Amino acid sequence: MLMGSCLQCGSVTLMLLVTVITVDARTLAASDTGAASDIAAASDTEAASDTGAAGDTEAASDTRATSDTAAASDTGAASDTEQLPTNNYQYLDGHQVWRVEEEEGNTTILQQLHVAGVLDVLDHSGPSRTIRVPPESLSEVNYNLQNAGVHYLVLIHDLATYLRIEWYLRHLATHPRVEVTSIGKSVEGRNIWLVHIMPATTCRGGRSAAVMPRHHQRQKHYRAAKARSIWLEAGLHAREWISVSVALQLIHNMVRECSVGRAVHVYVVPMANPDGYVYTWTHQRMWRKNRRRNHGSNCDGVDLNRNWDFQFGVGASSSPCSEIYQGPSSFSEPETQSLRDAMHQVNSVSKLMLVLALHSYGQLLLYPFGHTTEPAPHTPAMRRLGNIFAQHAKVGSGTVYDVMNSATGLYFSSGSTDDWAKGVLNTKFVYTLELRNKVTFLLNADQIFPTGQEVWDGLRAMIEALTPEKLSE
Numbered sequence: 001m002l003m004g005s006c007l008q009c010g011s012v013t014l015m016l017l018v019t020v021i022t023v024d025a026r027t028l029a030a031s032d033t034g035a036a037s038d039i040a041a042a043s044d045t046e047a048a049s050d051t052g053a054a055g056d057t058e059a060a061s062d063t064r065a066t067s068d069t070a071a072a073s074d075t076g077a078a079s080d081t082e083q084l085p086t087n088n089y090q091y092l093d094g095h096q097v098w099r100v101e102e103e104e105g106n107t108t109i110l111q112q113l114h115v116a117g118v119l120d121v122l123d124h125s126g127p128s129r130t131i132r133v134p135p136e137s138l139s140e141v142n143y144n145l146q147n148a149g150v151h152y153l154v155l156i157h158d159l160a161t162y163l164r165i166e167w168y169l170r171h172l173a174t175h176p177r178v179e180v181t182s183i184g185k186s187v188e189g190r191n192i193w194l195v196h197i198m199p200a201t202t203c204r205g206g207r208s209a210a211v212m213p214r215h216h217q218r219q220k221h222y223r224a225a226k227a228r229s230i231w232l233e234a235g236l237h238a239r240e241w242i243s244v245s246v247a248l249q250l251i252h253n254m255v256r257e258c259s260v261g262r263a264v265h266v267y268v269v270p271m272a273n274p275d276g277y278v279y280t281w282t283h284q285r286m287w288r289k290n291r292r293r294n295h296g297s298n299c300d301g302v303d304l305n306r307n308w309d310f311q312f313g314v315g316a317s318s319s320p321c322s323e324i325y326q327g328p329s330s331f332s333e334p335e336t337q338s339l340r341d342a343m344h345q346v347n348s349v350s351k352l353m354l355v356l357a358l359h360s361y362g363q364l365l366l367y368p369f370g371h372t373t374e375p376a377p378h379t380p381a382m383r384r385l386g387n388i389f390a391q392h393a394k395v396g397s398g399t400v401y402d403v404m405n406s407a408t409g410l411y412f413s414s415g416s417t418d419d420w421a422k423g424v425l426n427t428k429f430v431y432t433l434e435l436r437n438k439v440t441f442l443l444n445a446d447q448i449f450p451t452g453q454e455v456w457d458g459l460r461a462m463i464e465a466l467t468p469e470k471l472s473e
């Protein structure tokens with residue numbers, strides 16, 4: 001049914017996604033195309049091309065583009081897996097959002113094009129006009145604006161991208177080894193998705209397959225007395241797009257290959273700060289925090305990686321205008337509350353052996369603590385396992401990840417995911433991974449896949465080493 005409806009959507013990319021991910025485990029396992037890779041590429045391509053626009057988009061005053069995206073997303077969230085809002089995705093696929101500078105005569109040409117039905121004016125006030133341009137009208141609108149001497153800036157290259165990621169995750173739930181659940185809502189009401197990849201029950205040609213009906217499989221897993229699990233978090237900082245892309249690639253690889261996942265539950269939150277992520281597409285590419293409207297301040301946002309309740313406030317700012325604003329109190333934000341509760345729940349069912357928070361940039365694998373240079377419990381073991389990651393990540397790509405303590409190697413911080421996991425959950429192996437590169441958040445599109453691949457190489461080696469026999473204190 002879904003394949004049928006997608007075949008009408010007219011988007012090669014979307015068709016590829018549907019072809020890969022809406023079918024059963026065999027098709028997903030057999031595909032080398034990689035749905036996640038497609039999405040990742042779609043996500044970060046704009047990062048490469050949008051560099052120039054990043055600084056300027058702050059000035060955009062209207063939020064209707066954001067609201068439109070959220071509204072479409074929420075419609076989808078209300079449906080169940082079998083009633084996905086494919087129309088929304090088809091509707092927005094390839095649509096762009098442009099900002100046209102307000103100059104004499106601009107309004108007239110925009111109104112003419114609006115009346116002609118080739119664009120949608122999203123705002124009607126302020127120093128600029130924000131417009132939505134459907135893919136079939138891109139050339140026509142560009143031609144008319146150029147002829148009229150009207151300059152514009154492309155704010156969003158594909159309005160469907162955020163929705164597409166969410167859509168992919170929801171479709172991923174059709175795989176017999178995968179559960180996708182919302183662990184809570186963001187400040188603006190978007191779902192925070194948790195992907196649970198269950199251990200493979202058998203391998204066919206090195207790829208995963210489930211041999212039992214899904215409900216039997218779940219019961220077996222939940223009965224497992226000493227099941228182990230790992231937790232991956234990505235996208236907590238909005239502008240670090242590569243972390244979201246890498247998380248999606250890891251999900252794809254985890255599902256496809258069972259050799260590393262036979263005895264471990266994998267939990268992934270690929271987009272921990274969805275409001276911020278959308279905001280980096282609609283307004284400000286370099287946005288870091290969530291989208292909290294801070295009471296009594298003109299500055300928005302809380303740094304979600306300073307909001308956790310462990311040594312809260314030691315290495316963070318109490319100023320709402322700071323990029324590292326800790327929030328009014330620990331766990332003041334729904335995003336961190338949701339993550340905390342889900343991690344507690346997972347840890348109580350199958351103890352977390354490894355917590356890995358994906359960030360960028362710097363090519364560093366950091367182990368706690370961040371608030372003090374005093375060694376955290378299991379520091380030698382964390383360093384050894386970290387070195388295993390670095391060795392294997394380097395083999396294929398040559399990329400060097402330096403393994404170090406976050407406080408001594410980077411800077412003091414507190415209230416972060418990794419410190420909380422170590423200090424409160426007492427997870428043995430905890431890291432923050434700063435992905436490529438060493439210079440900027442803005443990666444060229446050709447960096448996306450190799451970054452995901454080297455992290456997969458390193459993570460796979462870590463998981464394989466996570467056995468008591470191979471890794472002692």
Ligand SMILES: [Zn+2]
Nearest residue numbers: 237240359360
């Ligand atoms: Zn970060």
